[in-house]
Amino acid sequence: MLDNATSDSLSAQSTFNPEKSLWIDLEFLNQQVKTQPAISDNFINKDPLEWTKAEQIRIAELYINAASDPKALLLNRWFDAKSYMIRRPDVAQSDINPSLHYFSCGYKEEATTTNVEPNPSNKVLRKRAVIDTSKQPFSPSAIYKDWTHGTRKSPILSSAAKLAELISLQISATSDIVISLSHDNAYVNTGGIQKIIREETESCSKNGIAYILISPTNPIPFPLESLSDTDTNGATALVSMNGQALGTIMQSAINILTRNLDTKERKTYLILHHFFGFGLKSISTCISHYSRIQRAFWWIHDYSTSCISYTLLFNRTLSCGSPPPDSNQCDLCEYGIHRNNYLMSLAEITRIKGIQFVYPSRAALEWSRHGHRAIPEYATEKVLPHGRLDIVSIKEKTVKLPDNKIKIGYIGAPERHKGWDEFCALANDHRLTENFDFIQIGTSPATQHIKFALGDGRTKASSVETVLRENHVDYAFIWPLWPETFCFVAYEAAAASCHILTNSDSGNIARDIPREITTIFDDIDSVLWFFLGQKQRGYARITYADGATFIGSNYSFSLVCGQGEDEK
């Protein structure tokens, strides 16, 4: 229990309004500022969003001094005064500020509050994620079975030579061709790489180049070699031309197809988008037989040239920075055990003569170079962004609370590595419920607790930009746990006049989206702090891009024409 002296002191320090859940007691801070002339009182009159780091630290210090324990500051953000007073009627009946009571003595008496448990904490969620990994150990084979529901698709097989004949009948002997390899059928699936391939197909067709896409029939997020205990000999691949599926062949026969399409009269371009789901040997053989490749490009859409954990998430949880494969860190990672063999297999492919590695952003290039990877030092690398943002002007709007609600959108697949857990934690925080609306935009609802809007990008009406505008989304919460190479949705959200909320390790997002319309946080706790600050103030001032357009590139055509900035 509180002794009388402390009780008097706390009562004098602040008055408490039980209708307002305390976050930062500005009145108390004002008093502190007045009694300590050393502190400039300028900052206390400033908008909290404009506080400098030094000022934030000063405020933190004031709070720590008041609450007498450094842990108080951390806990303060999770404190629910109402629940605390229900549990501590003695505190409720007094004039004591419950927050200060809890942080100065209540917690020592082990008084618990229902919301002290820091649900939205990144650290807690990530710890849980790693523990989950231990219950269901990661194994490519297990995931393979999960993806294919225990059975693989066994389509009717075509002869690779016959398929080459069929293609040759449809195009002239002098038609140039693009052989493109990717991890799934881009014409039926959605996503960034798929979007790129569809646009490549279109631009090639327009320029009289036949676009032949080869993709594994059973897509998986690993190369086949990592499936040590699964029979991979029968792996097959779908062959499409100009967006039309032609037939399925054995992966081991890809080289027969490509060799039969190779003529002296035509130019052949090779575009390697992704090799997951393929056997690396099949790709290596296919390429080594190709004597007349005009140009070969390898798009670095992610970090699969460094590890089979293509997001570089250590145990699917923390960004790892791609250390050397014989490091202790790799030894401790569920993916690390595959890494040595994997990088050796990849090295075969990276040695293709004249191959160029193409990065969709400078952030991707820097991250790739930062870590250990299969790409040789002498490789030719270039940066060719998938598009750019054309902004007419930057504007600012004010959303007043509580008459209006601030709308926060999550766009895309509800995946952990995309920040879905963090979004849910914010959406489920009861302190935000009254003033903030959370909405998931994607192909199907992930949970009944969060509003959903269809935004699969298949039609103009369901394009991300349209759906964001229709739902009046103010903030796009784009929180990848890994450094994105090129985040389409960030550009689409910016074009939809959303302000982007992201983290400092989000790669291309933090680096390339204009700073005026982006707020970059160090951790998820700061986002909560940011929202609670708006709630406390009763309004949010939001900057956004007015009249912005996302302009995509003609990828293949750009490459074939030799565009893009060479790095070496």
Add this chain to the structure above:
Amino acid sequence: MSGKCAVFTSCNLAYLDRALVLAESFKKHNTNVDFILILSDYVDKVVFSNAAMSCFDKVIDIEDIGIPNFQNWTCQFNVVELCTAVKGHAFLHIFRMEYERIIYLDPDIACFSSLDFLFKDLLEYSILLTPHQLKPAETKQEFIDNELCSFKHGIFNLGFLGLSRSGEASKFLQWWADRLYSYCREDTANGIFTDQKWCDAVPAFFDNYKIVRHPGCNVASWNLCERIIAFRGGKPVVDDHYPLVFYHFTKYFGPGIEMTKRYASSVEGIAVWNWYGRLIKEARTKYSEPPRQGKYQL
């Protein structure tokens, strides 16, 4: 380094998987030091001729380490008591094998970096001990779970003990082996806990001992609340700049995970825990059929 060095562990065949993980992880970072297994069980020639067992430089049957009245003596202990009671005589036996500096590690430990600096310490000191905790508990929960538990079971964790050939270590061994011979019991009510509680008396009874305060040594669930595991340059470190030297995975398939979850303040800490489970499973696949065990009716 002058003189031969050795590391040994003591267990029965039920813990062979853990001993294998320890030996392999130790050899990875300490190539020039012999690893000896003191086995309180059948030393099956077929089992130990397996290539996977090559990480053990020597496998010694406890029958051969010179314990007086051996057969009758073994009958009084449970498995934990027996495997710890042999440690005093095992040290004496290994010293007789011309080793100069010897470190004992519990079988449920794994190494993450070299123990060279500890062997160097043994050039100067006779006895090395690691405390369960290096700092006072900060919360009641930590006090109950960790500090109080150490007061009951011993301030120093005998999952690690380093001794060098010296007069003081010899005096210590004479006393300790003698006590273990008669009183190596799990009897906390009477102030005894296996081979461990005895060593609370080391600072009072002996000189030239060192309490190893390196936070990367003997990291375990009982001290995770005071140590943070992270990665720096691909290597696990403790409290930002100490290399993680060895981790004690105590009660791995029991309450260990609960305590680790409670006290690990980083995901890397949990990852280290999970990694050990994976290695144990892998180790079990290295002997095609389970070796016959239970020689001492444990």
